[in-house]
Amino acid sequence: MGRAPRKAVQRKDQSRGIDRRTLLVGAGASAGLLLAWAAWPRSYRPNLNAAAGETVFNAFLKIDRSGQIVVIVPQTEMGQGITTLLPQILADELGADWRTVGVQSAPVSPLYANSLLARQWLANDWTRIAGDAGDWAIDQYATRKALMLTGGGTSVPMFHKSYREAGAAARVLLCQAAAARWDVAWESCDIQNGIISDGGQRKLKIGEVAEEAAAFGLPEILPFRQGQADRLAGQDLPRLDTPSKIDGSHNFAADIRLPDMVFASIRQGPVGDAVFKSADEAAARRVTGFLKLVRNDRWVAAVAANWWAANKALDLADPVFELTGAQLSSERIEAALEQGFSSSSGQRLYSQGDLAPLFDNAAIVASEFSVDPGLHLALEPMCATARVTDDAAEIWMAAQAPGLARAAIADALGFGESAVTVYPLHAGGSFGRRMDVEAGVQAALIARDMGRPVQLLWSRLEDVIQDRPSAPAHARMAAKLGRNGMIDGWLAKVAAPCGMSQTWDRIARRKPPHEAARDSAESSTRLAVAGMELPYALPNWAVDHFPVDPGLPIGFAPGNARLHGAFFTESFVDELAHQAGIEPISFRIQMLGGNPRLAHCLTTVGAMGGWQGGIEGSGQGLAAHQMDGAYAAVMVEAAISGGKLSVSRIIAAVDGGDQINPDIARQQVESGLVYGLALAMGASVPYAKAMPRRAIMGRMGLPRLADIGEISVELVRSSAPPAELTEAGAPLVAPAIANALFTVTGQRFRKLPLLPRT
Template identity: 30%
Template sequence: MASIGTIARRTFLIGSAAIAGGVAFGYYAYQRPVSNPLTDILGDGETTLNPFIKIDQSGVTIITPRADLGQGAYSIQAALVAEELDIAWEDIRVDPGPPSPSYFNAIVASEGFPAAAWDKGLGASALRGLGSAMSKFMGMQMTGGSTTVPDGFDRMRMAGAVARDVLLSAAAEQSGIAKAELKTKDGAVITPSGDELSYTSLAEAAALIEPPSNVKLKPESEWRYLGKNMRRLDIVEKSTGTAEYGIDVIMPDMVFATVRTNPRFGGGLKKFDASSAEKMRGVIKVVEIDGGVGVLADNTWRAFKAADAIDCDWGSAPYPATSDEQWTEAAASFTEERQDSQFRNEGDVALALDGADLIEAEYKVPYLAHAALEPLNTIVQFKDGQLDIWTGTQIPGIVIQNIASLTGLDADNIKVHVLIGGGSFGRRLEDDYVQQAVQLAMAHQGAPIKMTWSREEDMTHDFPRPMGMARGRGSVKNGKVDAYDLGIAYPSVSASQFGERYGVPLPGPDVTIVAGAWDQPFSIPNYRVTGYRVPPLVPVSSWRSVGASGNGFFHDCFLDELIHAAGADPLEERIRLCWHEPSRKVLETVGEMSNWGSALGENRGRGVAFTFSFGVAAAEVVEVTDTPQGIKIDKVFGAAEVGKVLDPVNIEAQMQGGIIWGLGHAMNAEITYADGMAEQTNYHAFEGMRLYQTPEIEVRALTNGPDLRGIGEPAVPPAAPALANAIFAATGKRIRELPLNKHIDFV
């Protein structure tokens, strides 16, 4: 039976999905069909109908190649396939599948190009097309950029529909009943007389049938799952302690391990003395790895203790070692020489500001750690020339590439088994922890090794969101914003992450330096946004909402300053300036939700902010009270334009979570460096929001725009500026630096 799977002709899917979805990649060559990676790994009794569907005697398994870090990716991917395939919700099983270029993410790379998602012009489409082509070439099976839903919407429904079609054909052949008279229901083909032919019984025959070149997808009105509240597939496991994260994996003869590397990134290990650690109870072996040491032991705690007992002589940091020095470097970056981009330059800013009452401000955002609650970990076994890796990752393809070059093994001998992640927020777009675990496994072959980071190791080795600085200059005229000139300086995430660690340097400007600022749908008579590239400091990475995470604060708060200077209403003026209809609706909606303009009472204030990011217009209104003990966040209203609502309950959860993420870090979180090392070593010093600080949150997803969009990130950027603007409204204090608690207390 397995041999059926080796028929390598089920390869049409990407091409046909692309056509059905109306996506023009621009270059036909890139529409070459992809192979079905499941064919190589089918077990006994398993059949595959296409890269997203595997069937065996006990039912259907849907392949969900986008990682679930908590954002509900498995459930929505399964729903897309199940909707068309027609299987019962409770019968759905999911499997992340093998890493494969077939599961490339066509959308994520397009975010790396300066084409704003609202721009439908030919030039912008061509640029975006280049992004998707490159992504495919790079085999980027990446989870990120809030793309799981838009990337999978057509492709995965097509997978379900095509599979259903061949199952119907197989049933027609088997029963002798015309295909048109057959229906499907909950994993079975139903004959006119009511007989049921299960998909499992039809799968083998179906796999031999040439799939149709096109199929008709269900109209929205017939959806049974999409558009309705779905019960997350993992909700029972995650509510009963039975969900298995990497850190929970237990295998026979497994060895427990941890590592300790130089907290000064890239500083290296000069020498070490493990003599006392080696004598400690349970320690099996101490191994030198890149930039540090690893301990293999019979228990994680014993490994932690032994790692602490190793005397390490670390090298110094290859970058300015203190936050102060790094800020000096950032402040010196607003020069022509370091200019990286100027994607927006409308009107004549210089002329408009000349002789005008100049409003100037400098803004700062700190480094931020991802600090997912599950400390990074990986299980690796190297046995008989085969390397098996179990880990939570957003980049399985890149992991294989990097591990192949690290070990010299052929990529075919490296298997990555993707696990759910106990959070990520972008951290699992890196694979440093996987590489460390592999080094331990190569040094101790045969047994599976579970390498777990201590929280301290995790916090001090978090490639953070970069610190950044913005300088705004502007002027107002006749009660309106007239000139807006914003310069933004960050070290480049693209150079650090793609260039240094993915080995794929991206040419041209780093769009993330200005994302969430240059691409805002406002028409200001004189409007300029310039990006400056700070030379590399600490290695930096993508953090939930990436460039927009800081730029939302820069762009919107400075706009708020100008609006106040103009004496205009913060919401009305934003609406007036906004030319993009769906975005304007978003602003109007939060205005209506928050009853904007109504009296709030003594010591209270209300702030609004807007950020367009990841193709989503998002606006938030925050209400605060200035209490004698500090600022209390009372209530938050959020609206976002997503094009289409596929899972209302999860959109609500993601928006609530994004708002809490944005507010919590804005309140109290930063990573600072001294002697090249992060000074925050655990959650006592990097807290984010707690339950008692959590406001009431009301959110609404709008569907006035043309494109379906993901919502994992876009609710983050407007949260910090809305809070800062609310604090200004309540106290008259304009805070231009995050975290805000450097300047004001919170209760």
């Protein structure tokens, strides 16, 4: 069956991105900001430091005399393998020996701006009206503001071309230098396994001509490598960060040690508009090693000779905060979401066809769903180390937005941005939490007050209280089934805050979390209903968003709004399949005539998992979704025993294009699947009196190894450009489990987490 033309209209998207004035300013600027390989960019040059013997070839590559390949990576490594994937792209085009490849974090520079994530994040009505000019304006804005961003599964799609070009350019220059020594045409030379040769007996190591090569020029058309022999792309190469993480030499933020350094713990009060009032410093002084309480309008930190002493001193100091406004509670969150449906701020963001005549006096299928906020619970709590002098500051921290972190720290200290150096570190997990920058700002202020280096580490309790979880959401779903079992009409109404809008207001506009939450509730945005734009060919459908402020600041998470969007959509599709009396895979595929990649994933996962058709008692459920060049289907086998959820199998089929490192791609999918399982089982807490009611990870209901069972991931062969798969699996696990539980209980599970916890 052919797919109906997609004519969905995006309307009234007032996301907090680039406004009309900024767009016009950007549109009048020069376009010569892109990185050119024939010569250095006119406006921006690499700001890399070169050690003795190192030669800078471009913004992404240095080579030293020994042949060491140093690849510069601007993306934050959070376990997703990006510090292997990007070097692998470059090394493949260069012809390098993988054993000689190393990684260095990039400094803040416009050359590393992630304009792809900026487009996703900042696009609104003004930029869409402008079309290509709007995209160009966002690209200009991202470049000039040096928006180095990691998130949204954009790292590989954003930088794949740049790293290919960087490797190819260096290969050409090195071949030119070798050819000049041999007095042959450079086109006859090539590099394989780190050795330059002219096809005959003459050979040189890369490092021998690195310095000479940088003086040559590039041809107008940059040649890429041809053929598949000795290629690194597509191989399961070992990760570059694994050895140091195994032997313990890998430095995370809490591993930094500086001369004369002291340690700090912090309290920031309950959730909401909390202001610090008082603390008992005399009690804190009873702790051996305690040095000082550092006070701020919104927090208080204890500084001591070691972290345990600092945290104990804070406990004894018993800080008091004054909270303005209503206290956060789970009941308040639920009430705000329900009241959101009557808000005048609601807007129809997607619309196709005409639903009115279908829904008037017709029998429709309707269901309501809800999702609780999901905590990040990364292994490493928020942490930063700072050294501040009278005129400069150095900050060691994991940051998904290092340029914005630097700007916020400079603003807090009253310094120019050039006086602040941020040393980007790998994160011990993040799930989006390191997009926020407050730990770096706090560490810098404490270090300035102390006059010596300070390492600030949040306690686990503080990390939970001050988390910016994924969005809570309610949905009212309605559909009209036709006589042939097809969906004639579909309407989704979603009440939810927007984590991406709030995060931008916090890190770019420096708003306190409670103000960002309040202001984001003033307008609807497509960012809050991502995942609700259907992959299915329906003639009549619409999505309405109702913005709300439930009193809980929220933020980035894997999949962002897709975590609730896919749960609502795929759970409801399964209900409709049951109502229509059609097997769930067939029900979906009959609406995917124009989407063969997603249909292939569905048939593949069904074959891999031994799909029984979703019959009663099978314990099998599935879900499918597409996002940013990745197509995925997930099937699970689940049951409830003794009031506890158990998942014995998770099978995923993913089409993410031509993957650079298939093993890392599988790791990314598996990570997302486990994260999605955590959301289904727990990873959420009830709130009362502006505080979470539990903060111990053992009480979160998180999955353990014994709970996970077998996980199988199949990467569907594809010649499409590679997508990053860090977010492909997370949104699909919960709806697949909910659909599976229906087959064994006969009841629909329409709330996340799936089983209630007190």
